[in-house]
Amino acid sequence: MKVQSSKDFKLQREVEYGTPEQNETVKQIVADIKTEGDAALLRYTERFDRTTLTASELRVTQEELQAAYSRVEDSFVTAIRAAAANIRAFHARQKRSSWMDLQPDGTILGQIIRPLKRVGVYVPGGTAAYPSSVLMNVIPAQIAGVPEIVMVTPPATGGKVGIDPYILVAAAEAGVSEIYRVGGAQAVAALAFGTESIAPVDKICGPGNIYVALAKREVYGAVDIDSIAGPSEIVVLADDTAEPAYIAADLLSQAEHDTMASAILVTPSQSLADTVAAEVERQLQELPREAVARASVENHGAIIVVESLQEGIAVVNRLAPEHLEIVAEDPMGLLGSIENAGAIFLGPYSSEPVGDYFAGPNHIIPTNGTARFSSPVDVDDFIKKSSLIYYSKEALLRDGETIMELARREGLEGHARAIQIRLENEAKGGAEEDGE
DSSP states (O other), X not given: OOEEEGGGSOOOOOOOOOOHHHHHHHHHHHHHHHHHTHHHHHHHHHHHHOOOOOGGGSXXXXXXXXXXXXXXXXXXXXXXXXXHHHHHHHHHTTOOOOEEEEOTTSOEEEEEEXXXXXXXXXXXOSSSOOHHHHHHHHHHXXXXXXXEEEEEOOSEETTEEBOOHHHHHHHHHHTOOEEXXXXXXXXXXXXXXXXXXXXOOSEEEOOOOHHHHHHHHHHBTTBEXXXXXOOOEEEEEEOTTSOHHHHXXXXXXXXXXXXTOEEEEEESOHHHHHXXXXXXXXXXXXXXXXXXXXXXXXXXXXXXXXXXXXXXXXXXHHHOOSEEEXXXXXXXXXXXXXXXXXXXXXXXXXXXXXXXHTSSSOSOOOOTTGGGTOOOOOGGGGEXXXXXXXXXXXXXXXXXXXXXXXXXXXXXXXXXXXXHHHHHHHHHHHHHHHHO
């Protein structure tokens, strides 16, 4: 890895908007699914996934879900159940309730919280299978109370025929029973607009390749989406008390995701920087996904040497990383200065994979510096809120003139008259009562 000063490091990462050709392809796919339904869905599945299906074969059967258990190790089932329990416990603390506030004059103000009715979860099946992502999308939606959760995933995972059994077992353990063997932009379009076989959803969640990301951008507005996710990234802020082998391993844990992934060490210790650089090279040579990780490290990785931890924190806040590890003598003492990070891992034993798989917090986290203004997926992503206003007569008589003043200052006389007619009617009624 290249060791450099913070002054020499380019802090900005470019957001991937796709090539004009990719954008045009996605627009055509979405338009075809919208107008042709299943026919286009099956045609694109054959074209891109080299899988010929009929409409009746799109949905994964319950028999297939159960059969998947025989193709995975018992230890995996035990592990996925333990992870699911932790994820449920963490997200259960996020659930909120509707509320109402009764004022002394009889006015009631409040907020009604309802779950979305139907949510679509995209599970990628390109170079690798990610059963953990099934749990991270589905469980918060379930806790929010979403009654219908549908999953889509390519019919061939990692180029192999059939859906990876680990994905199917994770889905079954999470309680998802409506699963379709479709992927890519065509699957996103089917979720957004519906086909004869797949009913439309209210929101689409889950990571995918550039075509999936562009399709989510294309259908946004017809449905909600979670985010346009970029390549994975990790920043480690460390001092000279850190173990170099740990730091190198954690950097490579993200580098192996994707050639576009970013792994960065920020440290005031030149000695740690040099040792970690050598350790990364040593561990790379033993990594099964060496080619992917090496491309990531060489093109998007860096070791940044700063004057102090405080300068390092400033660099971190400018990067706004997806994952941030603080491996220092007093990580808790530094926590209050961290403003921008998707997930923060404190201390030498809080390696990023602990959060990715097991601890409980969600691993679907803002990328590309968007942690400056966005948050990890949580229960709030699967609810909608309605404001409640019950204004009493007493309150309207008291506030009516003020409301009309604001309306007329904006040139909206109709708004003002909607209040005025009530005030005049009440005044007339009061006059009639006085006349009696």
